[in-house]
Amino acid sequence: MNSAAVQVAPARAERRGFQRVRVKIYGRFMLEDRSEHPCQVIDMSPGDAAVRADKPGEPGERVIAYLDHIGRVEGVVTRLTDDGFAMTVIASERKREKLAAQLTWLANKHELDLPEDRRHQRVAPRNPITVLQLEDGRQYRCRILDLSLSGAAIEIDVRPALGVQVTLGSMRGQIVRHFQDGIAVEFAALQREESLEAAFTDR
Known part of the structure; x- marks a missing residue:
């Protein structure tokens, strides 16, 4: 009633x-x-x-x-x-969880000490599927959610510790943040747009 x-x-x-x-x-x-x-x-x-x-x-x-x-x-x-x-x-519910993770990344990336990350245009890989390799040689398939000249947010099932050195595609970097569906990687050096396209669009 x-x-x-x-x-x-x-x-x-x-x-x-x-x-x-x-x-x-x-x-x-x-x-x-x-x-x-x-x-x-x-x-x-x-x-x-x-x-x-x-x-x-x-x-x-x-x-x-x-x-x-x-x-x-x-x-x-x-x-x-x-x-x-x-x-x-x-x-x-699944889509909302993914959206929450994306929004967390977008809000938090301004707090990363990467001023160039806000100045440079994003790069959109034609194929967002790539491989993350740890220092011990273990490899994991992952999906690039957001890619810039200074780093990337990726969707991945594993959570290596912050500060761990990794290779994303052919780019060396380190893990700087965890979020719900993945991790953020800061590249070891600021990249050129052409080098990112070569690394991630032809795979």
């Missing part, structure tokens, strides 16, 4: 269960009329996002966004803002 109240409460709790992270993520989004528009996400959680855009759509309208470093995100416009809109994120 009070089943409606039981169903409403968890939904409301879930909406408030994610903490937004301030980010600066560029991308584009598609509205229901299949028109595409550029956008910038200014803060985001695994459950919702605030988006800056010239053409915001209407409340209740379904949106598909393609965001740098994040990938494809589906959602619904919840309200309009002065410079864009807010949206909920529609995703499976």
